[in-house]
Amino acid sequence: MDLITFRNKLFAEGEKIGLSDIELYYEKQSGFGCQVSQGEIDDYRSSTVSAVSVRGLYQGKMGYAYTEKLDEDSVSFLLSNLKENSVLIEGDPEKLFTGDTTYEKLDFYSPALLETTIEEKINFLKEVTNKIYEYDKRVVQTSYASIQDQLVEKAIFNNNGLSLQDRNNFLFVMFLVVVKEDEEIKSDYYFKLTKDLGAMDADEIAKEAVEKSLRHLGGKPYPNKTYPIILNNSASAGLLAVFSPTFSAKSVQDNQSRLKGKLDTMIASKAITLIDNPHLPDGIKSGTFDSEGVPTRKLTVVENGILKSYFHNLKTAEKDGVKSTGHGNKSSYKDSIGVSPSNFYVLPGDTSYEDLYKDFEEGIMITRLSGLHSGADHVSGDFSLAAEGFYIKDGKILSPTNQMTIAGNFFELLHNVESVGTDLEFTPADFYGYIGSPSLKIKGLAVTID
Template sequence: MTREFEIFKDKVFALGKERGVDVQIIYSAEREFQVRYQNGQQDQYTDAGKFRVQVQVLKNGKLGTSYTETLEDPEKVFTDALENISIVDTEDVEYFYDGRGTYPDIAPYDGAFENLSVKQRLGFVEEAERVIRKDERIIGDWAVYGDRKREWRIANTLGLDVSFVSGGGFMYAVAIAKDVSPRSGLEFTLGKKPEDIDPVFVGEGAREWAIKLIGSKSVKSGKYRVILLNDVFSDILGMLVSMISAENVHKNMSPLKGKIGEKIASEKLTIKDLPYHPLSINNVPFDTQGVPTREKSIIENGVFKTFLHNLKTAKKDGVEPTGNAYGTAIVPINLVVEPGDKPFGELVKQLGDGIVIISVEGLHSGANPISGNFSLSAKGLRVENGEITHGVEQITISGNFLELLRNVEEVGADVRATIGVASIITPSVLVSELDVAGALKE
């Protein structure tokens, strides 16, 4: 942290003391590198950094906020935040955290990716493309490599002063195979160190997924046993993120309201929120209000255990905050589905006759976390007698999210992590019944 920031902080805190208000400062800095190659040509390149300082002033339970991307005028930023209290149009009472409690011991990101040269970074995508092109059935591709570093510091006049650095790298690639209609396959990876990023794995995976879909055809509409591939189940689990927010419960926007202690899912399902997971690059010891993160069981053997809280919702419900504030939202840190002991191949054999869903589209428009209903375009692999027989296209899967959780028959061992606002870490799951609308006639 620079000396300039310390001077800025001290000045803002002094102004708060003069005016008899509490003040909080949130410093966030981000550096991002990303490059994309398409069909052997670099077409996107980003190498940039930025920082922002947010000043919050708390007076009589009302919060005024202002932002700056310089450290040159602390008086103006403080005054703007103080004046913005007058335009707050809510009866909600806001709070600052005082820094008490135990913070989990999570090692910060060590900056390993920053030690790579640009040439080394470009080498990841070049190698992935080379691997993809090893099969003559591949007619197109693109590959992306990126790494990022995020630094946070939160300090306030109640005594809170915490900081952390997170970061890591990621890579994904798409291969396009020749067919009546082009078939695309995607593979990805992420990690906290450069050696976690394997371009051969990414390239081979994208290529093989595309080739498996050559000759894809639809199926007849009906109810099918399905396997939701790990990253597909991760996408659909995004609906749970909204449902477990205590703020959405207060707004009557969660179907889980009033269901703590009830069985809402299969006994096979245990889902936790963890401040740290070895596969995640989102690990943090505190949330954006400075509250310590901690392990929580969201669903335990099918039983719903808790909502996630920030300071405001916890105070309303008379519970302890859970360390899940993310700006104005409430989200998990690492939403983790505890794995079973069956590898993917055994899940396919157990499926017997059904469909492996390998990708879905339309989550923003086709999934409603308030009702739990979803209808998503999908691609898959047909399974007959425990063997994959052909690709599946032109299908839509639909149902209710909570019913889907109740229909989970088996949880696999093939754990993967995805990144987003919340990191979701899950294996594939076998679902006993799901509505599939296909294009084939009876």
């Protein structure tokens, strides 16, 4: 059944069973992904999945249901589940958005990507992989070498006349290069996103991917103590990602954020400005409306250390007596409306990378954090994370370190940022949004070295 026929049938049947407001949310994802191993394609996948989810007000309460099976029976499946879910729901009422006449006219769809053939993508991946092996004889293998693209199309309709459509596509490559010298094995991830494969440089990617792993060879132990820290861009972005829920008005209202009651106060050092920009041309989370249909706009969350705004959806905004900031997002069509950032990042400063640590007598540079899903508690702000990086002596990188942990508290760390680099980089999109940061110079963190 086509979407419009389905919508019309759903709205008619929904009104019949007593729904006052009904919304249909449609999402279609199509993609291609491929991995190569030792010159051979060993993983190749293509996909098309479309799904709908329905929200509706039954006796003043919002019910939800979704399905990936779009056939004649789905309408009654959706409506009966929606009704059963709605009657039990408690708490502040949720409403449907009636629409806004001012949506930005932006398209995040790249025709160049659609025209790129599967063969071109595979050849590019093979080319980069070959160059990775040629670049340095210490390269043992690429334990992960992948190219993936995705096209996401969304539409929202409701029975108040709202009708919106958006689309976004992107392509990325990801490598995990394993290098070995004597008995020491090291590896690191490399990620790069584009809207135009033609703009990717195979030599440059191979070089960067290999160098990222090679630099970790020769790890040494150093004493456990509190060191001044350089948190490299991707490590810093990873940390901001896991703590991003703390900026949501939902977390604040649920007593799960230590930023409660902190609007218009200093929550970070003056060096920190946090921006959410849903209109970034290359943003994975770019779009002109959120999952409630509210127009998106650029938002300054923290300005020179002062907390200016939380992220809001319609429900949290009403509770706080403000306007939605356009962050009413669903993690997928299976979820209900929550609050989350779009493309959220630390505004770059003006200190060059080398200048960040040139005055260190002694310090640690963190290039990679792991265990973010388990070692960081976004409620308390406490984190204790596995890390990789370098020991710095007299303003120069002396050697890589053995595996480390760094421990601290995110809210304290925000105050301890002394300067911000120019090298803004985003982490691969995930559950939290598309999150970016430049490298940060931090006063001190407790470091344990294995």
